[in-house]
Amino acid sequence: METGFGNFYYKDGQLYCEELPVEEIAKQVGTPVYIYSKKGIKDKINQYKDAFKDYPTIISYAVKSNPNLSILKIAKEEGLGADIVSGGELYRVLKAGIDPNKVVYAGVGKTDRELKEGIEAGILSFNVESIMELEILNSIAGQIGKKANVSIRVNPDVNPKTHPYISTGLKKSKFGIDMEDAPEAFHLAEKLPNINLIGIHSHIGSQITDVSPYKEAVEKIAELVSKLEKEGIKLQYIDVGGGLGIKYKPEDTPPTPYHLAEAILPTVKQTGLKLIVEPGRSLTGEAGILVAQVIFLKDKGEKHFIIVDAGMNDLLRPAMYQAYHHIIPTKHKQPSIKADIVGPICETGDFLALDREIANLNRGEYIAVMSAGAYGFSMASNYNSRPRAVEVLVDGDRFTVIRKRETYEDIIKGEV
Ligand SMILES: *Cc1c(COP(=O)(O)O)cnc(C)c1O
Numbered sequence: 001m002e003t004g005f006g007n008f009y010y011k012d013g014q015l016y017c018e019e020l021p022v023e024e025i026a027k028q029v030g031t032p033v034y035i036y037s038k039k040g041i042k043d044k045i046n047q048y049k050d051a052f053k054d055y056p057t058i059i060s061y062a063v064k065s066n067p068n069l070s071i072l073k074i075a076k077e078e079g080l081g082a083d084i085v086s087g088g089e090l091y092r093v094l095k096a097g098i099d100p101n102k103v104v105y106a107g108v109g110k111t112d113r114e115l116k117e118g119i120e121a122g123i124l125s126f127n128v129e130s131i132m133e134l135e136i137l138n139s140i141a142g143q144i145g146k147k148a149n150v151s152i153r154v155n156p157d158v159n160p161k162t163h164p165y166i167s168t169g170l171k172k173s174k175f176g177i178d179m180e181d182a183p184e185a186f187h188l189a190e191k192l193p194n195i196n197l198i199g200i201h202s203h204i205g206s207q208i209t210d211v212s213p214y215k216e217a218v219e220k221i222a223e224l225v226s227k228l229e230k231e232g233i234k235l236q237y238i239d240v241g242g243g244l245g246i247k248y249k250p251e252d253t254p255p256t257p258y259h260l261a262e263a264i265l266p267t268v269k270q271t272g273l274k275l276i277v278e279p280g281r282s283l284t285g286e287a288g289i290l291v292a293q294v295i296f297l298k299d300k301g302e303k304h305f306i307i308v309d310a311g312m313n314d315l316l317r318p319a320m321y322q323a324y325h326h327i328i329p330t331k332h333k334q335p336s337i338k339a340d341i342v343g344p345i346c347e348t349g350d351f352l353a354l355d356r357e358i359a360n361l362n363r364g365e366y367i368a369v370m371s372a373g374a375y376g377f378s379m380a381s382n383y384n385s386r387p388r389a390v391e392v393l394v395d396g397d398r399f400t401v402i403r404k405r406e407t408y409e410d411i412i413k414g415e416v
Helices: 022-029 038-051 069-077 087-095 112-121 131-143 182-191 212-230 257-271 317-321 408-412
Strands: 002-005 008-011 014-017 033-037 057-062 081-084 103-105 125-128 148-155 195-201 237-239 274-277 288-300 303-308 327-329 337-342 351-358 366-369 390-395 398-403
Touching: 014 022, 022 033, 022 288, 022 366, 022 390, 033 038, 038 057, 038 069, 038 257, 038 390, 069 087, 069 398, 081 087, 087 103, 087 112, 112 131, 112 148, 125 131, 125 195, 125 237, 131 148, 131 182, 131 195, 148 182, 182 195, 182 212, 195 212, 212 237, 212 257, 257 274, 317 351, 327 351
Parallel strands: 033 390, 057 081, 057 274, 081 103, 103 125, 125 148, 148 195, 195 237, 237 274, 303 337
Antiparallel strands: 002 008, 008 014, 033 288, 288 303, 288 366, 327 366, 337 351, 390 398
């Protein structure tokens, strides 16, 4: 039976991931557990590859969405590059064997150490977000006797119509350089001796469910590219960032990589530049779930609470963005009550769902929080001194623990 979530479906009343019953995995490794479908990730990668196959395109996986080394290994096997935002992510990416020549590095606050590490690794592009960053990068590159490849991140001032916390291309945002100020940055980059100016970058936001803002952004960028060309600046790459939305409700129909390609390729082609895309959520999001066990049930008059063993420290999105995640029992049951599904953390904001129609569950039963493969584990913390969850990768009828559950000793490691 379909759940609306691809590789997760019910068979004989049991929720499966690929060919394995989710509850079996949960019983073997305990809860909370993040379960990822390898096929789910590869299917999405292949959609991107196919959608952009007729145009020279580098697909750089946005590591922050799910940085587990085994997930990065899949990206590597599929020939993807990486979009990184920290030295820690660069370290992971190199460990996973991803080609540095397909690595792009964004972020408004790269430290000297991080800039140095990126230059030494020989990454494809620093996506530079300010004039000061450009100058410091030039001087650090000079000190180590190498050139740094640079794209300028511009802020096309388009509204991606998503949650304000994940809108990154509006004028008031801290990201990128405004369009009016951008030419100055390009001319400076062209002049600086240790900078190799290669491209233009933008990333307008995340969980974008309509491709028209991409079209608008790329049109503004193409205009700037042609203006720069007239001024003698020739680029090689146009990087349109990530941000494509995914399905959080079974009935959602987010745009696919094909829709994205259709919206932007005509304009990109006119520039003649090679394309870089940086998908994160749209590769890993729908391919993962978070499974938790019901600890207690509690009724306060009309109000029902289902208290489970996964909280905001495991999945921050509901608390941070008021995000909706679909929740279903691992044993199929029709919804029959309305309840708040909450975690054990001592915060009122610690919920997975509010006023949700759900089956009447018993203590010890399991729930699956859908579309938790991106910005799930990667935003997890040890708040309330809770060990972080175990992560599992399913491949057909087999599963592998790709990150062990933390222990109490792990939590205090490094403390005095
Ligand atoms: C976060 C981020 C991405 C990925 O965004 P998704 O919504 O996960 O696709 C891509 N590029 C940059 C610069 C980012 O900061």
